[in-house]
Amino acid sequence: MNKKILLPLAFGICAALFTACGDDNGSNAPETPLSSASVEQPVSSADIVPPSSSTDLVPPSSSTDLAPVSSADAQPGIASSSSVPVDDPNVTYTYYGAELTGLDQFTYGRFEARMKMVSIPGSVSSMFLYYDPSYKLGVEPWNEIDIEVLGKGGTSWQANLITREVDGDDGKKNPKLTSETKTEFGFDATEDFHLYAMIWTPEYIAWEIDSVEIRRDVVGTPHPKNANHDQVAFMTEQQSLRFNLWASSSAAWVGKFTGAELAAGPQIQWIDYVRVYKYDTAAKTFTLDWQDDFDGNDLSDHWSAGNWEMEKVVLSRDNVVVEDGYCKLLMTREADN
Numbered sequence: 307m308n309k310k311i312l313l314p315l316a317f318g319i320c321a322a323l324f325t326a327c328g329d330d331n332g333s334n335a336p337e338t339p340l341s342s343a344s345v346e347q348p349v350s351s352a353d354i355v356p357p358s359s360s361t362d363l364v365p366p367s368s369s370t371d372l373a374p375v376s377s378a379d380a381q382p383g384i385a386s387s388s389s390v391p392v393d394d395p396n397v398t399y400t401y402y403g404a405e406l407t408g409l410d411q412f413t414y415g416r417f418e419a420r421m422k423m424v425s426i427p428g429s430v431s432s433m434f435l436y437y438d439p440s441y442k443l444g445v446e447p448w449n450e451i452d453i454e455v456l457g458k459g460g461t462s463w464q465a466n467l468i469t470r471e472v473d474g475d476d477g478k479k480n481p482k483l484t485s486e487t488k489t490e491f492g493f494d495a496t497e498d499f500h501l502y503a504m505i506w507t508p509e510y511i512a513w514e515i516d517s518v519e520i521r522r523d524v525v526g527t528p529h530p531k532n533a534n535h536d537q538v539a540f541m542t543e544q545q546s547l548r549f550n551l552w553a554s555s556s557a558a559w560v561g562k563f564t565g566a567e568l569a570a571g572p573q574i575q576w577i578d579y580v581r582v583y584k585y586d587t588a589a590k591t592f593t594l595d596w597q598d599d600f601d602g603n604d605l606s607d608h609w610s611a612g613n614w615e616m617e618k619v620v621l622s623r624d625n626v627v628v629e630d631g632y633c634k635l636l637m638t639r640e641a642d643n
Contacts (some may be wrong), residue, residue: 398642403619404635405550405612416583416592418503422576423495425460428553428563431575437543449543457560460496465513465521467537551575551635553618568639575635600633
């Protein structure tokens with residue numbers, strides 16, 4: 307079993323580059339599953355009750371026996387452009403992604419994961435909170451908070467809020483409203499593990515990388531496309547915590563997906579651990595609720611796995627693998643003929 311490292315929770319504020327994407331394909335929640343105005347200051351590290359121990363992490367050098375791909379040994383990270391093979395044009399493939407779907411429901415909290423992400427043309431490698439009935443539209447609102455590493459290179463990431471008001475009695479359908487911002491990491495997120503966090507409170511929603519706050523949206527701020535809509539105030543529905551790896555049809559958003567990078571084996575989003583903190587709305591403090599180190603050979607009671615189609619891939623339960631103290635989300639392919 308590998309060992310874990312507990313990173314300090316410092317709340318520095320880093321200037322972010324806010325470039326609106328405006329592409330509704332930024333949502334990484336399934337549209338049609340097969341089954342079912344004061345600014346709050348950052349909390350200090352003293353307000354967070356951490357786990358009781360921490361040890362050193364030894365990152366893996368290889369992944370073995372990862373079904374259903376044929377390669378026996380797959381290196382984490384991505385292949386260099388010079389090593390990407392050219393596919394036989396006479397062969398067609400079915401592509402598979404993965405989703406780790408949280409079963410717990412939350413209203414506010416702090417959500418952390420230490421991960422190594424994926425970035426190949428067309429891919430989305432993510433961590434997000436999602437109100438499960440959002441896809442139903444109509445009388446259901448949409449609530450979603452995203453962190454996404456996109457398939458145009460692993461050096462930038464997208465933070466996003468997605469909200470949608472319920473349709474009116476007059477039959478008017480309300481659109482989803484997004485607020486994407488892209489920020490440079492200053493590193494390649496596919497080469498090493500980093501700590502990602504989303505903080506959701508009634509007063510603000512914030513995003514952190516390696517315990518540095520990158521973006522904060524505060525209650526009382528109207529959406530630029532709808533002056534009467536406050537996305538932070540609208541985030542009141544219970545949400546589940548999810549992680550997924552998939553391929554989008556929007557080349558303008560994430561690059562054109564070809565799948566050639568999968569010829570040498572799977573692309574892998576590595577999740578070292580997940581921590582969930584409760585938020586005390588009166589004291590405005592966070593307390594650790596639970597932590598999953600992915601010990602053992604199967605998912606804990608906190609999780610299930612997605613099994614629906616997401617644009618260019620089919621989410622496969624077989625592509626969520628727990629072994630060696632990691633949860634691995636795989637993107638793979640299988641020849642059709």
